[in-house]
Amino acid sequence: MKNKNLHESGRYLYAITDVTEHPVCGDIGINGAAVYTVSQGPVAAVVSDITEKRIRPERKNLVAHHTVVKRMMEEATVLPVAFGAIADSPKAVREILKENRDVFVDQLDRVHGKVEMGLRVVWDVPNIFEYFVNHHPELAVLRDEVMGNQRGPSQADKLELGRLFDRLLAQDRERHTEVVVEVLTPHCADIKRNQPREEREVMHLACLVGRGAQKGFEDGVFAAANLFDSHFAFDFNGPWAPHHFVHVALEV
Structure with missing residues (x-):
């Protein structure tokens, strides 16, 4: 050969x-x-x-x-x-x-003239469900009702509890993300919101930033982090090529 x-x-x-x-x-x-x-x-x-x-x-x-x-x-x-x-x-x-x-x-x-910067925010807590129970009275009430049933929680009760938790999780993610995006917008040409990859993840942002504006972006991240308490962990990374802001579909 x-x-x-x-x-x-x-x-x-x-x-x-x-x-x-x-x-x-x-x-x-x-x-x-x-x-x-x-x-x-x-x-x-x-x-x-x-x-x-x-x-x-x-x-x-x-x-x-x-x-x-x-x-x-x-x-x-x-x-x-x-x-x-x-x-x-x-x-x-x-x-x-x-x-x-x-x-x-x-x-x-x-x-x-731009690069991509990433920002990931997570709830830095040992148990995300218990954290939400402690911060949302309606979830605490339903949890107590479901778990206090002498016959034990039914499948329907568990599903109802899970749906309420998921709804509150989505609402809190949206509310927290709006706060951070508002702070970062002046430092970014564009911001893309990616789907959270795990339950504890609050937000996963891809930010298009001018090469000369990276310091301003980092300052913006610290300013946003100061609006949250110690239950939230902020982690930014980059610069990267702008993967989330371009689409190169090639037929080869």
């Missing part, structure tokens, strides 16, 4: 950028491959050569993918491409850029 040579390799895509003449970024790509750009008009794709037709989402590959995106975003505006996109050839990459040119240009303009 003949080994595939360079001409038979595909191009792994990491990101789309408006820097069309960028030097090779070094051998930091998947499988240690050199990273460079393939340009078409006002946009370019950040790529590396790859012989595989598909790439497994193993830790080393994911790390390489995100390392390239992070390195590029330090010097340019980027639209991160979802992990695993492989084009057959440089020509195929240029076709992708040509077909999606207007969409890419619009999105690059939208996030130009």
Whole structure:
């Protein structure tokens, strides 16, 4: 069997950028491959050569993918491409850029000079249900009624208690999120509210922030945190590429 040579390799895509003449970024790509750009008009794709037709989402590959995106975003505006996109050839990459040119240009303009910052707020309590019982009298009353039943709580009683807890949880999340968003809005070009990933999570925000406004954003987070008591923990992170504010759907 003949080994595939360079001409038979595909191009792994990491990101789309408006820097069309960028030097090779070094051998930091998947499988240690050199990273460079393939340009078409006002946009370019950040790529590396790859012989595989598909790439497994193993830790080393994911790390390489995100390392390239992070390195590029330090010097340019980027639209991160979802992990695993492989084009057959440089020509195929240029076709992708040509077909999606207007969409890419619009999105690059939208996030130009900006980065994504994340903010996660959680209830820092040992038992979230007991915390809500202590802060919502109606939940405490229903809990006592359900648990005080001498025959034991019925399935219907448990469901009613659970529905009330879920409703109060959603209401408190919304109310707390509105407070934080109001404080952060002056420091952000856009804010996206993501679905909480666990019961204790109050909010999970993605914030689009100007590169020169990161200090103001951090100050805003501290100002918002001061409006809450010790039962809330604030954690912000970034800067990242603007994953939550762009959509790069490629057919490769």
